[in-house]
Amino acid sequence: MAKSPASAEDRAFRETFRSWAGGVRRRLGLERLLTGAAIGLVLGAGAAGAAWQTRHGALRPWMAAAGLVGAAAGAFVARRRRWDDAEVALYLDGRLDGKEAIVTAVELDRQDERDDPARAVVISQATEVLKKASRKDARPRFVRAWHVAIPLGIAAIGYMTLLPLPPAPKAAAPPPGKEQVKIAEIRGLEKIIDLANTNARDDAQRKRLDKLAEDAKKLRDKLKDGMEKREAQAELGRLKDAITAEKLSLGDGEERQGLESALGKLATNPDLKDAAKALGDRDLVSFDEQMEALANKLEKEDRDRAKQTLEEAAEAARKAKAPDVAKALEEQKKRLDEKGKKNERLKELGEALGDGLSDDAKEALKDFESGKGSAKEQQKLAEKLEDALGKLTPEQRKKLAENMKKQASKMTGEEPQGEGPSKEQLKELAEQLATPEGQKQLEEELKKMAEDPPAGGEGSEEGERQKKLDEAEGGAGEAEGQMGTPMPVPTPGPGGKPGQGGQKGQGDKPGKGDKPGSGKGEKGGGKDEGQPFAGHSEGGGPGDHKGQTGVVDGPGMKARASGPIGKGKPMPGIVLGRTTGRAGETANMQGTGALGQAAPGEVGAIERSDVPEEYREQVGRYFQPK
């Protein structure tokens, strides 16, 4: 049906209704827009709070944009859910009490049913209703209670924007030792590198020392570039272990039996007791000092006995296939001999000079003869004698030489030893003093003796090597100190450490101590308990004696309560299980087998264990790898 032209009433109604509907729709759209903005600002305030919490300060003011986004979303929703004419008409009827005249009129107008008899009346009535009504009566309220969130949201975002950011949360602590350490110059390592210049006992040791030096060099270079602290500590720990192992290498392994045999022999001579102890401790520097003191102190007869003992000990060591030990002992014997001769000569000269000596020189001679006989007294005496010799006039010198000759001629040659110089010695001295050249030579000799011995020039070869190793070990300690405090080692649970009971014998069960060294472990129930040389066995069976220490030619090994072990070492650490925990390495390192065998990584473990210091050396020797 063709649409008939709209009447004036129709047009009037349409215009009026469109005007009213526009107002209603605008306000409804505004309400949705504000609702969207309110939701957006609430979310934005929450997001600003989150940004504040997570310290994303720059993002906070941008959260206000959430309000705009919300408003846009509200406008979009308003557009999508825009009321149609019927809904607006129903709303207007409801608000203006139109008795549904408006909605009916809208429908009739839309249908364009011109022949509907009521159409004109309904449209007329609807127009009347709209015209009579005030706009205020049909304004949907666009401000809702929740729109208060808009100013609140803006205020909250503003507040969050102005609020100072919270302090940054503490970053999770990196694992211990994870931090980088970078040291341009690490002096301690130079001492280890210097091991490359140290004399080696044999080719194997040469290689080992070179490798130590090489490793130290590498570590130095790595530290220059920077590396993980724990890795550096682990490397340094390995170097220290290797140095310690090297220090203890004399008489170890295959030669151990020989060392014990030699110690047994040395122990038979009371004069060599201290020297034997030093050798047993592998403290070859101290061994050198003891031997030097003996050389100064002992009379010829005792010295000969000592030499005899040293020879026997060297022989025993050689027999027990410990050539290195034997070599060291023979060297000591040689040094003892030379030193003794030198001392005799000094004493002879002193006594020969007799009254020609000053009071100081006499005092020095007296001290030297009294048996203190240290290197210092020897130097002092040599110095005084040189002075006295230099002050002699040619007449006095001649007279002294003649006196000495006379005295020598009077001697029968059968005078007891230890009571002044022998006939030959006196003759020799007299001849030397007779000529100015001889005197000069003698002065030179004394001068040399008075001077400080050059560093490393006086000790035995082994002693000098050990000195170097000691220095290298000290250097490693210095390097550790330069890197900072050592890493903490996790404390094990109760019963995790061997107690004291386990040290005494060969108890199998660990102690129950909670603290290092304080545990009173249950004694092991093994049958070898209390027998220091017994092999390890478990379960009471016949067992395998592989690895058992051989028979020692001597009174047996005894604990040395005063053993100076761990000189300059750090405090003992905590031992986990059977080995130490160390930075960068697993703590779960186990020994490789029976007693007497140990993994290389366990070298030095005793030093860090809670074994009492006086027992460490002995316990350590049992666990040295063969």
Place this chain on the structure above:
Amino acid sequence: MTATPLGFGTGMTTSNEFQKRLERAREASQRLVKAIGQVIVGQDEVVEQALWGLVAGGHVLLEGAPGLGKTLLVRTISSCLHLQFSRIQFTPDLMPSDVTGTNILVSGADGSRHFALHKGPIFGQVILADEINRATPKTQSSLLEAMQEHACTIAGIRHAMEEPFFVLATENPIEMEGTYPLPEAQLDRFLLKVIVPSPTEDEMTEILARTTGQPMETPERVLDREEVLALRSACRDVSVAEPIMRFASRLVRASDPLTQGAPDLVKRAIRYGAGVRGAQSLVLAAKARSLLEGRANVSFADVQKVAKPVLRHRLIRSFEGEADGVTTDQVVDALVESVPARSENVEQAIRR
């Protein structure tokens, strides 16, 4: 186009013409109410609802206790209308032919005999079916065809009723012994079921004053046949918007307990709800109401107002509903309350 004494006619399209029809309809209804008011005291709602039935062209069932003036109301209405009035007093021994009429053998002037139809009281224009529930269902059903189709078939011959045809039935809710409650099919034919309430004190006093003196004059006839037909025509021309028809549909559908979203009371107390005829009646009655108020369109309020008399006799209570004493009026109230006229967002916007 047919002209009527009141100027009503079908096919009038101009605003002024329909406006005039509306005004005349309102004026006519006012006259009728006024005339009825001369006899009937109070009972304004009953009178109004009876007029809805008259204007909408439906039949009305009046239910009330004896002595409340039901019959008087119907007689008054009929006397105010210039229409043919019939009264049928329903009794248990009343036969269908007593209602519809029958063919009887008659003698002609020439002595010949032939069958001639003797029309029953159903052949009137305003029918008073008094105490309709006292007749047997067989007799009650004799009204069915006439009420629905405005025609009556006697001896195979269909006889159309003269328009307007309007049945006003009464029934007594008490003295149920010896009564035959109307079957649902027949109840459905009534557009409205009007409950006649007891008069108030003032009304009772007025009734006493009017009825205990000299008999009053019969009210004058205020509406003739054409005017009634014009009213009915105007009623049909009243506009109903789609949202209002949808509301009526929702209301009727919600009376079905099987419908999703039906009120709890419906689900509990109703066995069968109203059908399509109920929805039609709802809209027609609403149109009649709006017409009598001088409006050319139906409002939600019209539908809500007519819901009770239209639906109350179309709802069949369940056993539980009967046992709980839930009346159909309560159910209709629940329906009107729970079924929203407008969509939720529009309702919210109106409220704020």
